[in-house]
Amino acid sequence: MNAPIVCDTCPVADRAVCSALSPEDRGELARIGHHRRYVRGETIIAAGDSATVCATLTRGAAKMSTIDRDGTERIVALVHPAGMLGQLFASTATLHVTALTDSEACLFPASRVAALSDARPALARRLPDEVSRELDESRALIDLISKRQAKGRVAALILAFARAASPAPCHDAESFELPLTRGEMAQLLGLTIETVSRTLTALETAGLIARRGSHGIAIRDRAALDDLAAG
Amino acid sequence: MNAPIVCDTCPVADRAVCSALSPEDRGELARIGHHRRYVRGETIIAAGDSATVCATLTRGAAKMSTIDRDGTERIVALVHPAGMLGQLFASTATLHVTALTDSEACLFPASRVAALSDARPALARRLPDEVSRELDESRALIDLISKRQAKGRVAALILAFARAASPAPCHDAESFELPLTRGEMAQLLGLTIETVSRTLTALETAGLIARRGSHGIAIRDRAALDDLAAG
DNA sequence: CGAGACCTTGATTGTCATCAATACTCGTGG
DNA sequence: CCACGAGTATTGATGACAATCAAGGTCTCG
Numbered sequence: 001m002n003a004p005i006v007c008d009t010c011p012v013a014d015r016a017v018c019s020a021l022s023p024e025d026r027g028e029l030a031r032i033g034h035h036r037r038y039v040r041g042e043t044i045i046a047a048g049d050s051a052t053v054c055a056t057l058t059r060g061a062a063k064m065s066t067i068d069r070d071g072t073e074r075i076v077a078l079v080h081p082a083g084m085l086g087q088l089f090a091s092t093a094t095l096h097v098t099a100l101t102d103s104e105a106c107l108f109p110a111s112r113v114a115a116l117s118d119a120r121p122a123l124a125r126r127l128p129d130e131v132s133r134e135l136d137e138s139r140a141l142i143d144l145i146s147k148r149q150a151k152g153r154v155a156a157l158i159l160a161f162a163r164a165a166s167p168a169p170c171h172d173a174e175s176f177e178l179p180l181t182r183g184e185m186a187q188l189l190g191l192t193i194e195t196v197s198r199t200l201t202a203l204e205t206a207g208l209i210a211r212r213g214s215h216g217i218a219i220r221d222r223a224a225l226d227d228l229a230a231g
Numbered sequence: 232m233n234a235p236i237v238c239d240t241c242p243v244a245d246r247a248v249c250s251a252l253s254p255e256d257r258g259e260l261a262r263i264g265h266h267r268r269y270v271r272g273e274t275i276i277a278a279g280d281s282a283t284v285c286a287t288l289t290r291g292a293a294k295m296s297t298i299d300r301d302g303t304e305r306i307v308a309l310v311h312p313a314g315m316l317g318q319l320f321a322s323t324a325t326l327h328v329t330a331l332t333d334s335e336a337c338l339f340p341a342s343r344v345a346a347l348s349d350a351r352p353a354l355a356r357r358l359p360d361e362v363s364r365e366l367d368e369s370r371a372l373i374d375l376i377s378k379r380q381a382k383g384r385v386a387a388l389i390l391a392f393a394r395a396a397s398p399a400p401c402h403d404a405e406s407f408e409l410p411l412t413r414g415e416m417a418q419l420l421g422l423t424i425e426t427v428s429r430t431l432t433a434l435e436t437a438g439l440i441a442r443r444g445s446h447g448i449a450i451r452d453r454a455a456l457d458d459l460a461a462g
Numbered sequence: 463c464g465a466g467a468c469c470t471t472g473a474t475t476g477t478c479a480t481c482a483a484t485a486c487t488c489g490t491g492g
Numbered sequence: 493c494c495a496c497g498a499g500t501a502t503t504g505a506t507g508a509c510a511a512t513c514a515a516g517g518t519c520t521c522g
Contacts, residue, residue: 066370068461074377076370089363124355131362132320138369139297139307145376146305146421148479150510182469190377195510197470214469214519230299379511381478413501423479428502445486445501 005030005106012082016056020126029116029123033108038099045086045097052093052110054086060103061164061179064095075188077138080164084130088113100179145190147231153189154199155228158209158217175210175218182214236261236337243313247287251357260347260354264339269330276317276328283324283341285317291334292395292410295326306419308369311395315361319344331410376421378462384420385430386459389440389448406441406449413445 007013007030018026035058038044044062045053057079064077064085076095079085085097088110117124144160147153158178165176178185186193203209208225210218219225238244238261249257266289269275275293276284288310295308295316307326310316316328319341348355375391378384389409396407409416417424434440439456441449450456 066374074374076373087363089359094367118352118356121349125349128320128359128362131359131366132318135362135366135369136325138366138373142307142369142373142376143297143305145373148421181467190379192511193469194471194512198510201470412499424501425480425503426478429478432502 002034002036005033005035010058010106012056012058015082016058017084017123017126017130018056020122021120022122025116025120025122029108029113030106032112032116033106035104035106038103038105040099040101042099043096044099044103044105045093045095047093047096049093050091052086052088052090053107054084054088054110054113055097055105055107057081057083057085058104058106061100062097062103062105063100063180063184064097066095073187075184077134077141078160078164078188083137084134086110088127088131100184101177141188144188147229149228149231150189150191150195150199151202152228152231153191154185154196154203155208155225157185157189158203158219159225159229161217162219172219175212175216178215178217180215233265233267236264236266241289241337243287243289246313247289248315248354248357248361249287251353252351253353256347256351256353260339260344261337263343263347264337266335266337269334269336271330271332273330274327275330275334275336276324276326278324278327280324281322283317283319283321284338285315285319285341285344286328286336286338288312288314288316289335289337292331293328293334293336294331294411294415295328297326304418306415308365308372309391309395309419314368315365317341319358319362331415332408372419375419378460380459380462381420381422381426381430382433383459383462384422385416385427385434386439386456388416388420389434389450390456390460392448393450403450406443406447409446409448411446 007018007026010016013019018029021029038060044055047067059081061081062079062085063075064079065073065075067073073096079097085105087093087095117127140160144153144156147156159172161178162172162174162176165173180188182193182196185191186196189196191199200209200211204211206224208219208221208228210220212218238249238257241247244250249260252260269291275286278298290312292312293310293316294306295310296304296306298304304327310328316336318324318326348358371391375384375387378387390403392409393403393407396404411419413424413427416422417427420427422430431440431442435442437455439450439452439459441451443449
């Protein structure tokens with residue numbers, strides 16, 4: 001299950017944190033971590049782990065979430081390839097990290113990354129960037145939830161995944177798979193399963209999107225979606 | 232308006248980022264920044280500033296927000312004393328930072344903080360902590376918004392400020408001032424002004440809180456509030 | 463094939479947004 | 493000191509939207 005890290009074939013070598021490092025330093029980092037595959041739904045990092053681990057997602061999609069005492073899950077972040085998983089600077093993990101689709105990640109013990117970053121200024125300077133990128137993303141999530149209407153929230157979610165699904169950062173994917181179940185979308189958007197479902201069919205009948213199966217989405221009227229998402 | 236920084240009388244010297252530093256290092260940091268007062272509503276950092284500044288709030292309360300192209304403001308973070316303002320690791324500020332009440336803050340040019348942190352490992356190690364604390368807070372904000380019912384959101388907001396208003400971290404303040412207008416609360420919670428107002432009167436008539444003026448709050452039934460906020 | 467999870471659709475209810483009017487607060491100037 | 497006005501808050505009536513309750517459909521996997 002665990003494999004050594006091979007950067008040469010890494011699809012996100014140019015975008016992930018590692019890109020800040022010289023080839024030698026990257027080799028050193030690669031040696032302290034390992035690479036692993038996950039199936040949809042598998043836990044990558046469990047909340048409560050004291051030996052904290054952080055990771056770079058190389059393929060797939062993941063969510064970070066909290067579980068309240070009453071048992072409801074709350075998604076606080078979505079992670080796409082090249083993004084960082086886990087809480088690098090926390091002493092104990094407070095969040096669950098779960099694979100949303102079949103995924104791959106490079107895992108590193110947080111303590112050893114911290115040690116390496118003390119010795120390698122290039123890494124030390126890059127890590128806070130990464131955290132503040134996470135911060136921006138979590139603010140984007142706030143954006144997502146604070147839309148008034150269900151249509152706006154769903155439209156914004158679709159666009160967010162269109163952006164993430166595209167390999168090129170400049171333009172979005174035309175058609176892609178939503179890696180979330182209706183329940184997860186509902187929870188993320190602060191809606192119910194039924195409302196999400198109804199809203200998707202409404203967007204489809206209005207001609208803004210087309211669906212292929214229960215998770216396949218194709219964007220038909222980009223402008224109209226932008227419009228809804230802006231509200 | 233601008234004054235030198237005097238750490239000896241600083242009310243948050245034990246909790247702010249600076250607490251990680253030795254007296255000499257703290258002195259050095261103090262010399263590159265300055266201290267300033269703000270009145271309610273005043274802009275502390277404007278989005279778009281290229282010369283980025285970061286700050287530690289020493290008294291009062293502040294909000295960080297974005298302005299969409301359509302002109303609506305969106306609050307992405309609340310900051311309480313000892314908290315950090317601004318985006319330390321961004322090259323351009325993307326957020327407005329505004330004083331919610333009369334406040335005081337120590338301002339530092341971001342570039343010089345970064346330079347100092349290269350030379351002072353203690354600071355370098357503390358800064359990411361601070362950013363990840365911000366991250367946790369912004370996730371707490373997500374928590375706030377994703378409650379289903381208006382009562383729950385308002386209750387959670389009240390408790391958040393009760394926590395922040397208390398000088399001691401262990402227990403909350405019993406009575407305090409909400410430093411937000413109804414409009415700001417509404418916006419923050421994804422509700423309307425009217426709903427916020429109605430909800431507050433409902434909480435009052437139900438005996439969970441008492442009000443003194445339009446912003447004064449006293450907590451009467453802590454358990455019931457917790458209960459609502461959990462939903 | 464059957465079981466379970468997931469999704470869709472319908473009918474009804476409840477909550478919150480909207481529209482509208484009135485009151486409160488505070489600062490300014492007569 | 494009082495009158496005025498702008499900004500802010502409360503309260504009411506109404507309607508739209510989403511939650512809830514309920515049932516049936518689809519997909520997947522053993």
